[in-house]
Amino acid sequence: MTYSGRAMYSTISRNGVLSLKLETVSIDEPGDDEVIVQVEAAPINPSDIGAMLGPADVSTLKASGRGDQSELTFDIPEGRLEKFRGRIDEPLALGNEGAGKVVVAGRNAKDLIGKRVGMFGGAMYADYRKINARDVIPLPDGVSAADGASIFVNPLTALGFVETARREGHKAIVHTAAASNLGQMLQKLCLAEGMPLVNIVRSDEQAGILRELGATHVLNSKDGDFSSKLLSAVEETGATIAFDAIGGGPLGGAILFAMERAAQNAMTSYNRYGSETFKQLYVYGSLNPEPVTYDLLSFGSQWSITRWLLLPFLSQVGEETAARLRQQVLDGLTTTFASRYTQVIGLGEALKPEILKAYEKRATGEKFLIDPTRS
Numbered sequence: 001m002t003y004s005g006r007a008m009y010s011t012i013s014r015n016g017v018l019s020l021k022l023e024t025v026s027i028d029e030p031g032d033d034e035v036i037v038q039v040e041a042a043p044i045n046p047s048d049i050g051a052m053l054g055p056a057d058v059s060t061l062k063a064s065g066r067g068d069q070s071e072l073t074f075d076i077p078e079g080r081l082e083k084f085r086g087r088i089d090e091p092l093a094l095g096n097e098g099a100g101k102v103v104v105a106g107r108n109a110k111d112l113i114g115k116r117v118g119m120f121g122g123a124m125y126a127d128y129r130k131i132n133a134r135d136v137i138p139l140p141d142g143v144s145a146a147d148g149a150s151i152f153v154n155p156l157t158a159l160g161f162v163e164t165a166r167r168e169g170h171k172a173i174v175h176t177a178a179a180s181n182l183g184q185m186l187q188k189l190c191l192a193e194g195m196p197l198v199n200i201v202r203s204d205e206q207a208g209i210l211r212e213l214g215a216t217h218v219l220n221s222k223d224g225d226f227s228s229k230l231l232s233a234v235e236e237t238g239a240t241i242a243f244d245a246i247g248g249g250p251l252g253g254a255i256l257f258a259m260e261r262a263a264q265n266a267m268t269s270y271n272r273y274g275s276e277t278f279k280q281l282y283v284y285g286s287l288n289p290e291p292v293t294y295d296l297l298s299f300g301s302q303w304s305i306t307r308w309l310l311l312p313f314l315s316q317v318g319e320e321t322a323a324r325l326r327q328q329v330l331d332g333l334t335t336t337f338a339s340r341y342t343q344v345i346g347l348g349e350a351l352k353p354e355i356l357k358a359y360e361k362r363a364t365g366e367k368f369l370i371d372p373t374r375s
Contacts, residue, residue, distance in 0.1 A: 001104065003027040003036055005127025006068060006347055006372070009091040010052050016081050018056040020351060021071040023091070027130050032106040035133050037117060040145035042098030042124040043339065044350075044359050044368040045153050046245075046285060052094050054087065055080035058360055063353050070351045095124030095370070099139065099148035109133035116143070118151035125347060127372045137326060140333070146341065146369060147333060150181075153310065155329040155337035157284070158186040160313045162195055163325065165241050167317075168280065172196035172237035174255050177245035177287055178218070179206035179364045181339055187213045188336045196237040198230075200251070206364050221251060230254065235262040240277060243308060245285030252281050252305065253294040260300045274300020282308035287362065342366045346375030 006022045013019070030036050056074035065071050076084075097120045102112045117136040123129055139148040165173050175186055178199035190197040191214055198217040199210050207218045217233040219226060233239070240263075242255045256279050263275035279299065283292075284307070294305070314322045329337050342365070349355055350370055359368040 001029065003104075003128045007123065007126035008094045008347065008350065010054065010094055011089070011091045012054060012076065012081070012084055012087045014088055016076040016078075018054060018074045018076055019071055020052065020073075020356075021065075022068050022347065022351065025126070027128050030104055030106040030109075030130055032108045033133050034106045034130055035102045035109050035112050035117075035136065036104040036128055036130050037100040037119060037136070038103050039098050039124060039126055039129055039372050040100040040116075041149035042095045042370045042372075043150045043153075043341070044370065045096060045150075046287070046362050047153065048094060048096055048125075049360055049362060050286070051092060051096075053360065055084055058357070061353055061356070068348050070348065072351055072353065072356065093123035093126070095126070096120065096122060097149065097152045098124030098129070099145040099151070100129070101145075102136075103128075105133070112136070112138065115139075116145060116148065118148040120152040125350070125370055125372075127347070137330070140330065143333060146344070146371075147338070149369060150339040151329055151333065151337075154182040154185055154339065155332075156314070156325055157182055157310050158189050158337070159325045159328060160308075160310060161186060161243050162189060162193055163317065163321070164282070164308070164313065165195065168241065170239070170241040170280070172198065172239035172241075174198040174200065174234070174239045174242035174259075175245075176200045176221075176242070176251060176255075177202075177285065177364070179209045180245070181367050182245075184209065184213060185337055187215050192336060196239065198233045198237055198239050200230075200255075201364075203364075209365065227254065227258070230258045231261050234258045235265065238262075241280045242282065244281060244283045246288045247283055247286035248288035248290035248292055250293045252283065252292065253298070256281055256299045256303055256305075257295070260298065260303075263300070274302070276302055279303040281305045284308040339367065341369040344369045344371050344374070346370070347372040348375045 004026050007025045055076045060075040062073045099118045105113045116139045121135045179201045210218045244252045259279040263277035
């Protein structure tokens with residue numbers, strides 16, 4: 001039996017235009033180790049928006065067609081296209097993770113038929129997804145597709161941050177954009193794990209969200225005394241590792257500077273090379289697309305700035321650790337790792353200009369969920 005349904009694609013053309021539209025695709029019978037899942041829920045994460053819109057200038061949005069025939073196009077500013085040369089004329093299926101019910105299974109996966117599963121592996125903004133059985137996780141009884149749709153990216157990232165900090169010998173963490181869904185999960189996890197956490201946000205409203213969760217250290221980067229408060233929090237917690245979702249601008253450098261200042265304040269003698277305390281800044285997001293600015297002479301001589309991404313982390317820690325972390329997610333799916341959605345939209349609705357502009361803002365506390373069964 002062949003299944004037919006819609007799937008969302010983002011395509012960059014050679015003439016510098018990005019298009020977003022739904023295509024009708026056919027899915028043939030699954031292989032022995034594959035299943036076909038009817039997608040019931042798929043979150044819109046910042047990483048999904050990055051894949052969806054790439055280098056496009058959102059202010060140039062143009063809409064054509066109606067319903068499932070809708071198409072959105074965006075101009076790509078001069079100079080940005082070169083960085084995406086590998087994507088030119090290659091439709092990119094969207095949606096990193098999701099959940100739904102298994103409707104067909106291959107010979108070796110028959111026990112999954114009828115079960116609701118969480119999935120990770122791309123192409124989730126669709127009516128149906130054929131996927132290897134090893135890439136799905138059966139959800140516990142009573143767990144909805146909405147609860148299970150965000151089972152991978154944010155929960156495993158939060159767990160990955162704590163796991164990374166411990167493996168590298170750090171005793172406290174600094175986190176930016178900390179009131180996000182991921183940030184809220186990390187705060188709850190750190191409380192449960194006894195890991196001190198310094199949260200950096202950009203508004204008093206965001207700070208209130210974290211304090212309601214029991215956060216001790218919440219700093220507003222817009223405050224005039226932010227630098228002194230950051231130094232005090234780093235000194236109190238002993239934080240020497242940070243995970244930065246912002247990327248561009250001076251914030252990452254300010255965090256490393258505070259860590260070095262704290263280390264130097266604890267020194268009993270002067271060292272012209274700075275402290276011997278190692279400081280690690282991991283950049284995992286790019287909410288600020290501006291260039292990164294660092295004063296390299298202010299960090300001492302023991303520091304590192306590098307990228308942190310979930311899939312490389314999981315491959316590095318090995319299957320045994322990855323399995324342990326996945327089980328931890330399942331155990332806390334409706335508590336520590338619960339996701340809260342402010343709006344549920346249909347697959348076609350995701351291409352309405354006013355709705356795209358809303359989720360493209362990536363506003364803290366606003367998370368959209370696509371339910372393809374709605375439209």
